Amino acid sequence: MAESVKDVARLAGVSVGTVSNVLNHPDKVAEATVARVQEAIEKLGFVRNDVARQLRAGNSRAIGLLILDVRNPFFTDLARGAEARAAELGHAVLLANSDESSAREADYLDLFEQQRIRGLLISPVGDITGRLHRLRDRGIRSVLVDRPSSDIAFGSVFVDDVAGGEIAVRHLLEIGRRRIAFVGGSLAIRQVSDRLTGARAAVAEHAGASLEVVETAALTVDEGAKAAHALLTRPPADRPDAVFAANDLLAIGMLQVLAGSGDVTIPDDIALVGYDDIDFASAAIVPLSSIRQPAALIGATAVELLLTRTGEAAVVGRASEPTRAVRFQPELVARASTGVR
Amino acid sequence: MAESVKDVARLAGVSVGTVSNVLNHPDKVAEATVARVQEAIEKLGFVRNDVARQLRAGNSRAIGLLILDVRNPFFTDLARGAEARAAELGHAVLLANSDESSAREADYLDLFEQQRIRGLLISPVGDITGRLHRLRDRGIRSVLVDRPSSDIAFGSVFVDDVAGGEIAVRHLLEIGRRRIAFVGGSLAIRQVSDRLTGARAAVAEHAGASLEVVETAALTVDEGAKAAHALLTRPPADRPDAVFAANDLLAIGMLQVLAGSGDVTIPDDIALVGYDDIDFASAAIVPLSSIRQPAALIGATAVELLLTRTGEAAVVGRASEPTRAVRFQPELVARASTGVR
């Protein structure tokens, strides 16, 4: 029922070693023998037992990808990019979801460690360099995605969030807005605080511009709606004339409340910029200006970084040295929510 | 660097068999010995090699979950339900995404077969009973999710889509609408055609009610927007007074276009019902009435069906016989898009 190389060898009239060679080094086997073995494989419907292969050969074809939020389109896009590139390189991506929980994160790291995966792509909940070092001692390399690594020992692929924040706010200033609000949180999340830093830098360049910070509990649609309601309780003169939201989910939540209030017109009264440029941004009731991150490219690059020692496939850096950190630049996509048609 | 049971055994002064027993059958080992071995494990930071374990023991702890669309919240919710239940039962879910592509589906099935996973949960692209039979011959059982199995040999967990369509349209009829449009596609997708069948049944019950079918190319936001634009080109009198969309993504696309047109008020001119009740439905610009499917419960139940031979954990059916097919009933969630506050 579960055929083994032994069965194939018997049917083809060769030794198991030869069958293995046909599977892994066909160039080392005479053409006629290859054909005979292939035929036997076909006839028996043999499928190599990857578990045994991995035990002996020591390396797996599976790459673990541990993300923060499987429901955020940014991460699923990233995952799809990683999957595609891994498939091209003959590997497979196993997707796991920590849901921003350290406990779940730890569980999945245990699983991956036990399974002796080939490598790990992770968007960590907190600081887990200790854990990653331990994995590395076991021969499992890691690459951080969507966050720069504080530890030089690990590769990372991320987007320059400071630049992204700067671009977003500079755009708002260019269309004439001066009273900017930054909406996002928690500020403990690295990505959020970096975007705020960029926003501050842009405002500082511009005399007469001011930045107000509205911290939220999470990066969700609900939290965006809450923040918008808070804004609406103020007299119109006290409201900002532009909002930079730390991600698109927040921005969409705000959009719905503000546009639905009848009290505020977007972008005339308040212009709005989000972050991530998820598919839904362009399909929103007022198409949302956003900062695009190359999610799929981040995933694909992380896979390359993980699998190539020499880094020849990496996007940035010298060819002779492994590229340990790849930084992408974000890009403004202006739409109706900032008055661009 | 990579410790083995041998190292642990040496440090603890016992045989490897005893170490294995501590790991797998601690009740068979004297208490003092357990303690000594545990200590050695701690000291060495030993992590059992699950690959070797699996090769010898024959069964994996990993369950494959192959879904149609990782970007559809319905499926990610389903995946989370499966993950959670599997974790409770000591298993892990490996998520893979076929993207509605038969080729990708086949690739992942190959991978899972090679990896000798414990079992498979699949929302298939087309008809793959042949392939599933082959997996079963290799000892890998399958459960179909979100679709009834045409083959009695495989378990399935699904929602009664005919009933869902009926409930949706009956609701529209109850609030006084008569000219109903069904928007969805392709009709080749089983779920879509079932929902349409239910819609037809509801309309047939009601003299004076009519049903128009608008087929779309896919179940996406974009396609919904397209369908809405087509509707807007008609003179108001020729438009339906209610729309039943085959899923929430379509409904949201329509909502945006219709609400944004200024020409149509929802629900006054056109009432709208979606399907799936994704999180975003309640957060839409006009909160969307929808048919709720217990996505997480479907995932959890599928895991149980897969892992229990006796079916004692299954939700429906006799305890003595394995429950092969579990059908859930959908539920209406009425919101503002059908005039309910």
Place this chain on the structure above:
DNA sequence: TGGCTCTATTGAAACGCTTCAACGCACGCT
């Protein structure tokens, strides 16, 4: 013909674990 090289194939060891028959030992019973 003898010796050499090169290619194709073989057979067994090894990967790290679980399992299981066998063994030793202490204990209680007759």
Place this chain on the structure above:
DNA sequence: AGCGTGCGTTGAAGCGTTTCAATAGAGCCA
């Protein structure tokens, strides 16, 4: 004292591969 009982432990076999030293055979040249 002799014997069975049962618990705790051991050591080796085996899971299905890959790898590698050893071997066989063919071809070539002197």
